Amino acid sequence: MIDDEMERFTEMWAFYNSSPNGILILDEDSKILVANRAMETFTGYSTRELHHMNVSKLIPPGVKNPHADKLSLVIENGAGPRDMKPLSAVPLLRKDGETVKVDVERRVYRYMDERRFAGIVTPARAVLLSFE
Numbered sequence: 142m143i144d145d146e147m148e149r150f151t152e153m154w155a156f157y158n159s160s161p162n163g164i165l166i167l168d169e170d171s172k173i174l175v176a177n178r179a180m181e182t183f184t185g186y187s188t189r190e191l192h193h194m195n196v197s198k199l200i201p202p203g204v205k206n207p208h209a210d211k212l213s214l215v216i217e218n219g220a221g222p223r224d225m226k227p228l229s230a231v232p233l234l235r236k237d238g239e240t241v242k243v244d245v246e247r248r249v250y251r252y253m254d255e256r257r258f259a260g261i262v263t264p265a266r267a268v269l270l271s272f273e
Contacts (some may be wrong), residue, residue, distance in 0.1 A: 157177050161179055164259065164261055165259070165260040169255070172193050173192060184199060185239075186236045198234070201232050247261075
C-alpha cells in the first residue's frame, strides 16, 4: 500500500516538473511554497531560491502587484476560485533583471485547513500572437 502511494506521488511529481508551464503554490502571505522546474526558466531562479520567496520579488519595481489586491480580497472576504481571474501580459522580473511578460491562471484551494493559491504561468499570449 505505501509502495503504491509512493509510486503515485513519484509519478505525479515527475509530471509536475515536466510541465512546460510554470506552476507556483503560494500561502496567504504570498510566500512561494512550491515551484516547478519551468519556473526556473521563467524567472532565472532555481526552485530552491524560489522556495519561501515572496512573489512580490518577481514584480518589477514601479509596477503595481496585480496579485496582491486580489489576494487580500480573497483572504478578507473568503472569495472563491472564480474571483481569481486570469492575469494577462503581467511583467515578471527575472533574476538577471530582465522583464518578461507572462499570463497567469490563478486558483484558490484548501490544503489541511489552510488556503493555498496556485498559479499556472505561461508566456504571454499577446506577445506570442505578435510573432505569428
